[in-house]
Amino acid sequence: MSRRLSILASLGVSSFILGVSFLHAEGVAEDIRLGGEGTVFTEGPDAFAAPFPGLAGIDRLRFSSGNSLFTSNWVIAPASAAGRDGLGPLFNAKACASCHVEDGRGAPPENGQEANQGLLFRISSSAGHPYGDQLQNQAIPGVPPEASIIVEWQDQNVTLGDGSPVKLRRPIVHLQQLGYGPLPDDLQVSPRLAPPMIGLGLLEAVDPSTLLEMEDPDDKDGDGISGRANFVMDRATGQLAIGRFGWKANQPNLKQQSAGAFLGDMGLTTHLFPIENCSDGQSACQQAPQGGQPEVDEKQLDLVVHYARFLSVPARRSSDDPAVQRGRRLFVEARCDGCHRMSMKTGSETAHPLLANQKIWPYSDLLLHDMGPELADHRPDGLATGVEWRTPPLWGLGLNETVNRHRFFLHDGRARSPEEAILWHGGEAQASRNYYSSLSSADRNDFQAFLNSL
Ligand code: HEC
Ligand code: HEC
Ligand SMILES: [Ca+2]
Ligand SMILES: [Ca+2]
Ligand SMILES: [Ca+2]
Structure with a gap:
């Protein structure tokens, strides 16, 4: 079975029953291909090392x-x-x-x-x-x-x-x-x-106007x-x-x-x-x-x-798992996507045709946010103040452990899991953090299942 067909098959009906509206017109879940055409379907220790599938010849x-x-x-x-x-x-x-x-x-x-x-x-x-x-x-x-x-x-x-x-x-x-x-x-x-x-x-290829x-x-x-x-x-x-x-x-x-x-x-x-x-x-x-x-x-x-x-982005895994789909809704309800923007398009004039006009799912806006005093380094950088940080992309998050044998997150690696990273969020993200913290342990598990599917 082709990769495309197997995705279709594995999606099954559950997505429709749950009413999750992330299916393409043709029925392919586009948010599996986090990097658009620059996505690879690998999930081993070398998952971050693959070139764009379309990269050929001298390139x-x-x-x-x-x-x-x-x-x-x-x-x-x-x-x-x-x-x-x-x-x-x-x-x-x-x-x-x-x-x-x-x-x-x-x-x-x-x-x-x-x-x-x-x-x-x-x-x-x-x-x-x-x-x-x-x-x-x-x-x-x-x-x-x-x-x-x-x-x-x-x-x-x-x-x-x-x-x-x-x-x-x-x-x-x-x-x-x-x-x-x-x-x-x-x-x-x-x-x-x-x-x-x-x-x-791909991030470099997003038009300034989009940001x-x-x-x-x-x-x-x-x-x-x-x-x-x-x-x-x-x-x-x-x-x-x-x-x-x-x-x-x-x-x-x-x-x-x-x-x-x-x-x-x-x-x-x-x-x-x-x-x-x-x-x-x-x-x-x-x-x-x-x-x-x-x-x-x-x-x-x-x-x-x-x-x-041209280092590509690994495709999402387990996106048809009901826990993952519930977690995805919680991610939106918590307003995580206010900064970790799910998708955007790359521009049409880019360094290489393979980078152009791609719908990508970086889970970032690449913008600066006040993340509160706990994460502050008090060191300005360009226009960024001592409390501001750029939203990091979340694509690849769930493969971090496979690739690097650890799950250290945030700018200084203080977080030892995605959950710890969330609990450090303050400032503009305080409400999202509080929402997460108020969830039942079952909901938190679903939440983490979603993050691990990225
Ligand atoms: C001593 C460790 C170290 C070495 C060596 C290093 N980097 Fe980095 N790299 C970092 C750190 C830390 C950051 C984040 C820097 C910051 O926040 O200002 C970074 C950021 C980057 C980024 C931006 C990634 C993003 O998501 O924003 C790129 C691209 C990059 N490095 C490429 C390179 C290349 C190419 C080389 C070799 C020429 C290199 N790095 C060598 C530590 C390193
Ligand atoms: C106001 C913007 C904002 C909101 C809302 C927000 N984040 Fe973040 N997130 C950030 C920024 C900025 C960082 C980097 C902070 C740092 O490194 O000090 C970050 C870091 C992270 C990291 C660590 C990523 C890495 O590569 O180290 C995870 C995981 C994460 N956020 C998940 C979430 C989740 C889940 C939610 C919702 C509960 C959320 N974020 C809400 C802006 C936000
Ligand atoms: Ca606003
Ligand atoms: Ca020095
Ligand atoms: Ca030298």
Whole structure:
């Protein structure tokens, strides 16, 4: 039986009886294909690593080359591997894939452990200091690393509406072995977990107008939810552009996000970020040999971007399960979809025809929301304030455990399940959180079944 037919068959009549209205005219549940034509029907450990099914010929070959640049370690300059050197002097990891593990999500450290590669730390302060805007806890020989970063998890108990206790945890960050003198007293530290890489080309292909239509900065419709777009400098054009990527939507496109990662996370220059990540107070860093100018040439950067653009989205599973369908209704009743917008269309003029005019189901508006004081990092980023975060897409959520063998969520990985993530929601999402918390345990199970089907 063809895949399409088997979906039809497995949907059966239950969807009709329940009156769930997500069927296509032809009877195919379109919300199974979360990434439109960029959807793959795989659910194993490599579910996040597949290219778009339609990617062919030279585009497919470039995807493989990009994969290799994403996965293999960069080395210290000078090296015989001339096209792959220039790592550091300061860095967090040697490869993109060290943090975006299996094209999925990073993991935060255990209690009292050194922060590993899945979690990085953005910093800022009104006072001058030599540490830049990100802490690099690794360095090449002869250059002091900036710090050793220890995360301590502090428990916090909450009680659900029916009296069930849930133990949450929040990170306390300890910066030790500072390599360049004391840090300012007003330092703001923002831990950031490496997010999954799926469907990013589709998110990049959504027209700015589509995102702006979802904004409601003054909450004119009075539902308590006000999303607004971040606007950030697009270095290629010198103009402000809508931010889409990163936990605060502080990067406008995949090229700048990737070039920013090369420099900030691995110490590799590109034409977009040509200057090594060493400040005036870091002289050993400034004097270290370079691996070319830039170290990652335009061709290599484009291959990595091409790779990021065409990682597909796994299809939903179990969407015909009655529990999942009940959970889906609860998701809407709780107004989760006020921010985790179920679907939208990509634009018609996109980087590649495969990305155009796709109905996608990212479960995000890519907009910034005030998430309340508990999640605040107090560190502004572009237009994003210290309490605002970009709604993360929820597609792929249920496969996180299969791909990465963990279920850590939220910007700093504090949540150990989707339920914990919901219970941290505050600010504009407080009403949704309270709704969830008021549900019976049977309803909460259905709710989670739906989330796991994504
Ligand atoms: C040290 C860990 C680390 C390394 C290495 C790393 N990343 Fe990331 N990546 C992150 C983190 C953390 C974020 C979120 C950043 C933020 O919120 O500002 C991120 C965000 C992204 C995003 C945006 C995803 C989204 O959903 O918004 C893309 C794309 C990306 N990285 C690509 C890359 C590429 C390409 C490389 C290699 C050149 C790379 N990353 C290397 C940790 C890393
Ligand atoms: C006001 C907007 C808003 C509403 C309403 C909202 N969310 Fe979120 N959600 C966010 C933002 C923003 C984040 C990221 C917060 C962070 O990382 O600190 C988030 C994070 C999450 C995450 C973790 C995702 C990840 O990749 O780490 C889950 C799961 C989630 N939300 C589920 C829900 C559910 C279920 C509901 C309804 C009960 C809901 N959200 C309602 C905005 C919202
Ligand atoms: Ca370098
Ligand atoms: Ca730094
Ligand atoms: Ca509103």
